[in-house]
Ligand SMILES: Nc1ncnc2c1ncn2[C@@H]1O[C@H](COP(=O)(O)OP(=O)(O)OP(=O)(O)O)[C@@H](O)[C@H]1O
């Protein structure tokens with residue numbers, strides 16, 4: 001039996017712009033008492049943990065429109081931190097505020113993709129509206145309008161987009177372009193950035209939200225041809241605080257009419273270690289180990305955590321490890337000797353280098369989301385299970401050497 005449930009953070013009002021449209025938190029989720037967790041890449045989970053401030057900022061930006069600096073935002077985050085899911089979530093939020101979204105991934109052909117998606121979505125959006133201006137109305141409230149404008153065919157990409165944007169403007173509809181997996185090596189990515197700048201100076205109602213792995217984002221921002229992007233809002237999608245993970249885990253279980261005892265919740269939260277993909281893995285595996293019981297037994301949760309750790313290695317850690325340089329490995333290897341946080345000065349000493357040399361590795365690894373620095377000069381592993389996995393891999397490499 002399917003039932004519809006509301007997300008607990010419904011109808012949140014934004015502190016800055018009082019925009020009740022932040023009701024995007026009010027996601028509906030169909031539950032068939034089936035596993036509600038989503039350990040699959042790119043899927044918006046039924047309950048988003050954390051990220052609330054960022055959602056608020058972007059929601060306000062759609063309400064404020066032209067001139068809001070958040071309308072051009074770039075997100076950097078390690079694998080599995082929720083970049084793709086966040087882009088989709090925000091695209092839904094934009095739609096609920098009378099914007100249409102064109103979602104693409106950085107690759108050749110992306111400009112055509114944006115044009116086609118924008119045209120298609122504009123048509124379906126306008127098909128559903130009563131010929132009125134959209135402001136203050138949501139898609140569901142609009143019916144019966146015939147959209148006669150087909151995709152403009154003549155002219156280059158910019159001209160065609162401009163025509164489309166003009167048509168949208170007549171109905172006060174904005175266009176959000178989301179680009180996932182940004183890469184400076186994709187020429188069309190740079191073209192998009194250059195043309196987007198023209199859209200902005202021409203006063204078009206447009207927004208550009210980009211996401212990518214930290215080193216790809218840094219490279220993009222270093223490119224002199226598109227230095228304009230350096231003025232975009234930059235955010236790091238990092239670790240989510242334990243209390244937010246705990247609440248999201250509890251609520252997701254509740255969506256599926258299950259629960260965990262407080263001690264099991266503590267164990268699960270510790271294993272998740274603030275990492276979104278791991279939250280989905282732990283939840284999913286614990287659920288499937290739990291059988292028919294409403295409260296998942298502590299043993300089932302432990303078995304679930306063990307399975308999740310293994311899948312975390314296969315899905316994220318192996319690839320992350322392969323991207324490490326020898327210097328990165330030496331730096332991380334030097335951290336293994338400490339149980340908790342490691343001081344940068346001590347790491348440098350163990351590596352036999354000066355602190356400012358070790359700092360270069362620190363910067364890279366921080367950027368990649370592999371380590372975190374809560375207190376200045378003190379570092380810790382920021383990806384669940386990575387410490388144990390690294391220790392094993394480094395030992396294997398030593399044995400082979
Ligand atoms: N805020 C969140 N709270 C809970 N789970 C989340 C959150 N964001 C994403 N997830 C879940 O985490 C997993 C990874 O998300 P996603 O695919 O968006 O990551 P990503 O950063 O795009 O990874 P990649 O760099 O490999 O593309 C998915 O299972 C998704 O459902």
Ligand SMILES: [Mg+2]
Nearest residue numbers: 042083084085
């Ligand atoms: Mg992704």
